[in-house]
């Protein structure tokens with residue numbers, strides 16, 4: 001695929017495609033059609049996801065209505081209580097949550113939700129966007145199943161500009177109204193097999209869903225297009241290990257597609273390596289590999305970069321993407337990404353469009369990943385041991401909220 005063909009993919013998928021939505025299905029069908037155009041037969045595999053339709057969401061601060069979006073899957077109800085801004089997670093700050101509607105900074109992660117629940121919060125407010133942006137966009141958030149674990153309190157998301165204003169005005173009371181219909185829906189992985197000579201295979205993953213305001217060109221149709229480019233590279237070539245391409249659904253909702261795939265033991269029995277792409281081809285920025293496998297693989301990748309005149313830094317770590325469920329099940333995994341400086345490219349908002357990407361850079365990034373994949377897929381013996389080092393296991397424990405990160 002050349003630069004122009006790749007940029008066409010971003011034009012064709014310039015729409016929001018949240019996990020479980022009809023638009024996500026539309027993108028899945030588009031990927032199947034891209035494979036068909038190359039003479040390859042991909043299939044769609046569905047999995048269950050929690051869904052919700054919001055009927056009403058209101059947030060009032062001292063009686064004044066503030067634009068908001070209700071949290072999906074956070075139950076229905078009305079709460080009226082004193083308003084409290086949780087500035088830090090120290091015990092003193094947390095102790096003041098009791099009986100209040102609590103506004104927090106940043107994402108509603110597992111531990112912060114547990115903390116405010118244990119300290120008696122009745123509802124929550126998060127905010128996103130940026131005080132210096134001209135928009136007043138509000139992202140559609142959800143209370144994820146692995147965060148609430150059955151304990152739900154209602155919450156809303158608001159714009160950062162309004163969040164600042166609440167504190168300036170020293171708001172005392174808040175009210176949240178949330179009404180929604182919750183149900184089980186479907187999200188999908190798109191799977192394409194290029195069989196090798198042996199039953200063992202390498203999985204290549206990239207998520208194709210986006211967040212609520214975003215066309216997700218950089219995050220992560222760039223990885224999705226990357227998989228198409230790699231499939232195109234290999235479709236006429238023989239290789240010893242099989243290649244299984246998985247365009248993952250609902251990654252932005254908590255790696256749900258890769259988790260669904262990895263939940264089936266038979267899916268991993270013959271999987272020797274996972275190569276994940278999450279954000280490549282940006283105009284600006286450096287190329288990295290995040291390796292959840294033996295440290296030795298980092299050296300191998302950097303040597304290969306030197307050999308092919310493709311600068312890359314490889315580090316042993318856990319990447320917040322679809323490689324992680326594989327690593328957690330013992331499959332050596334790595335994620336490739338081109339990380340742009342935040343002043344030149346941001347994600348999870350309406351600014352993540354094809355404008356962040358460059359076709360020629362996409363081609364160069366795909367060429368390198370294809371070269372690495374070829375080394376592994378054509379190896380007499382795949383050199384990466386099928387084990388996860390203890391240092392990585394520890395990081396998986398914190399990333400997957402089994403253990404709390406040290407302060």
Ligand SMILES: [Zn+2]
Nearest residue numbers: 219220278279
């Ligand atoms: Zn992503």
